[in-house]
Amino acid sequence: xxxxxxxxxxxxxxxxxxxxxxxxxxxxxxxxxxxxxxxxxxxxxxxxxxxxxxxxxxxxxxxxxxxxxxxxxxxxxxxxxxxxxxxxxxxxxxxxxxxxxxxxxxxxxx
Amino acid sequence: xxxxxxxxxxxxxxxxxxxxxxxxxxxxxxxxxxxxxxxxxxxxxxxxxxxxxxxxxxxxxxxxxxxxxxxxxxxxxxxxxxxxxxxxxxxxxxxxxxxxxxxxxxxxxxxxxxxxxxxxxxxxxxxxxxxxxxxxxxxxxxxxxxxxxxxxxxxxxxxxxxxxxxxxxxxxxxxxxxxxxxxxxxxxxxxxxxxxxxxxxxxxxxxxxxxxxxxxxxxxxxxxxxxxxxxxxxxxxxxxxxxxxxxxxxxxxxxxxxxxxxxxxxxxxxxxxxxxxxxxxxxxxxxxxxxxxxxxxxxxxxxxxxxxxxxxxxxxxxxxxxxxxxxxxxxxxxxxxxxxxxxxxxxxxxxxxxxxxxxxxxxxx
Numbered sequence: 001x002x003x004x005x006x007x008x009x010x011x012x013x014x015x016x017x018x019x020x021x022x023x024x025x026x027x028x029x030x031x032x033x034x035x036x037x038x039x040x041x042x043x044x045x046x047x048x049x050x051x052x053x054x055x056x057x058x059x060x061x062x063x064x065x066x067x068x069x070x071x072x073x074x075x076x077x078x079x080x081x082x083x084x085x086x087x088x089x090x091x092x093x094x095x096x097x098x099x100x101x102x103x104x105x106x107x108x109x110x
Numbered sequence: 111x112x113x114x115x116x117x118x119x120x121x122x123x124x125x126x127x128x129x130x131x132x133x134x135x136x137x138x139x140x141x142x143x144x145x146x147x148x149x150x151x152x153x154x155x156x157x158x159x160x161x162x163x164x165x166x167x168x169x170x171x172x173x174x175x176x177x178x179x180x181x182x183x184x185x186x187x188x189x190x191x192x193x194x195x196x197x198x199x200x201x202x203x204x205x206x207x208x209x210x211x212x213x214x215x216x217x218x219x220x221x222x223x224x225x226x227x228x229x230x231x232x233x234x235x236x237x238x239x240x241x242x243x244x245x246x247x248x249x250x251x252x253x254x255x256x257x258x259x260x261x262x263x264x265x266x267x268x269x270x271x272x273x274x275x276x277x278x279x280x281x282x283x284x285x286x287x288x289x290x291x292x293x294x295x296x297x298x299x300x301x302x303x304x305x306x307x308x309x310x311x312x313x314x315x316x317x318x319x320x321x322x323x324x325x326x327x328x329x330x331x332x333x334x335x336x337x338x339x340x341x342x343x344x345x346x347x348x349x350x351x352x353x354x355x356x357x358x359x360x361x362x363x364x365x366x367x368x369x370x371x372x373x374x375x376x377x378x379x380x381x382x383x384x385x386x387x388x389x390x391x392x393x394x395x396x397x398x399x400x401x402x403x404x405x406x407x408x409x410x411x412x413x414x415x416x417x418x419x420x421x422x423x424x425x426x427x428x429x430x431x432x433x434x435x436x437x438x439x440x441x442x443x444x445x446x447x448x449x450x451x452x453x454x455x456x457x458x459x460x461x462x463x464x465x466x467x468x469x470x471x472x473x474x475x
Contacts, residue, residue, distance in 0.1 A: 002326075019140030038141045039169030042133055043176060063146075065139040 016057035016071035112157035124174035181327025193396030195323040202317030207260035208343035210253035372438035379445035402453035405446030
């Protein structure tokens with residue numbers, strides 16, 4: 001799963017969002033590191049819809065324009081949970097090794 | 111509709127029509143949401159003078175490449191186009207890799223650094239400034255970046271391959287610019303075949319652009335056949351030189367560089383067109399399209415080089431060379447036209463873009 005797909009799924013966990021809402025939420029939860037451009041957002045979104053991880057929720061008119069909201073499907077929630085667990089497990093291994101590591105001059109394991 | 115919206119919709123025309131039918135209005139709304147501001151004056155300025163940023167345009171262009179030159183899960187037509195452009199890029203890089211390797215070996219050979227085979231006097235006489243100098247060898251070494259790009263691509267390092275291929279273009283671009291500048295100020299250019307040089311550069315640039323088809327969705331390559339192709343290319347590459355050395359009349363070029371391309375394309379085209387007729391192999395749609403796409407630059411290079419020969423009074427302008435070139439031109443057209451017809455029929459028979467799931471699903475109330 002790409003980092004962009006991971007953050008888009010994460011952005012939809014608490015509530016359905018429209019395209020621009022997803023862009024803003026992804027920027028927030030990634031501390032501004034992931035700034036989705038529109039072409040990138042829809043490139044990932046159409047794939048997530050195709051894979052059944054995300055589905056259209058409702059449509060609203062805002063400033064005279066149609067906004068389509070998307071929500072996470074049950075399969076999307078399970079997939080995200082599995083990916084989050086995988087990343088957390090990776091992070092735990094790395095953190096454990098880093099804690100155990102001491103420079104040779106300090107007398108620890110190198 | 112504001113000018114900004116109009117401009118953004120123009121950018122979205124890069125995307126296939128079937129995709130736009132589903133996503134365009136939503137993409138426009140999302141884009142315009144991102145440009146909204148509370149400052150009325152600034153909002154009006156953006157609406158009528160604003161342009162989509164380069165990053166926004168690049169994101170749409172990237173999506174267009176992925177959709178039009180599809181990967182494994184794309185509709186069959188988009189996948190066939192993707193495979194064809196990927197094959198064109200691979201073949202283009204393979205040719206550059208082989209000729210770069212041979213170029214270095216040739217310079218070392220003429221410089222006397224290779225013990226065997228001995229350099230014939232005719233070859234030394236043809237070398238414009240005598241045996242190769244260190245500068246000649248160094249210049250030919252820059253072409254080895256093509257080899258690195260090719261090996262990076264076939265071993266799956268796609269990003270590195272794209273960067274290296276872009277870098278590999280630089281020496282040829284520099285040579286073309288310097289030659290043209292020399293010509294403009296009345297100095298002798300590096301070559302008398304200026305049109306061929308620019309055509310070669312343009313085709314190389316298209317090959318580098320074709321690498322964009324190796325995006326994240328593109329299927330992985332099997333390296334072995336392409337490494338074998340590189341080895342076979344190195345074995346076959348000296349053939350034009352051997353033809354030159356073995357021909358009875360010295361002042362004659364039977365097989366020049368565009369001629370090599372023409373012969374290779376005609377041979378590959380005949381095998382592709384005739385293979386299934388003799389019941390040997392089926393045709394992959396990607397190869398039909400790829401060969402048809404390759405026929406265009408080969409034909410262009412052949413015609414442009416003949417024009418160059420006719421315009422210049424350099425060594426090599428002989429009636430027989432020109433006649434052979436004309437025959438090769440006719441042969442490329444004779445094979446290229448049926449290839450193009452076959453490719454068009456093949457593509458038309460494949461299902462095009464499937465409707466997006468977002469369009470087929472009714473939003474929940």
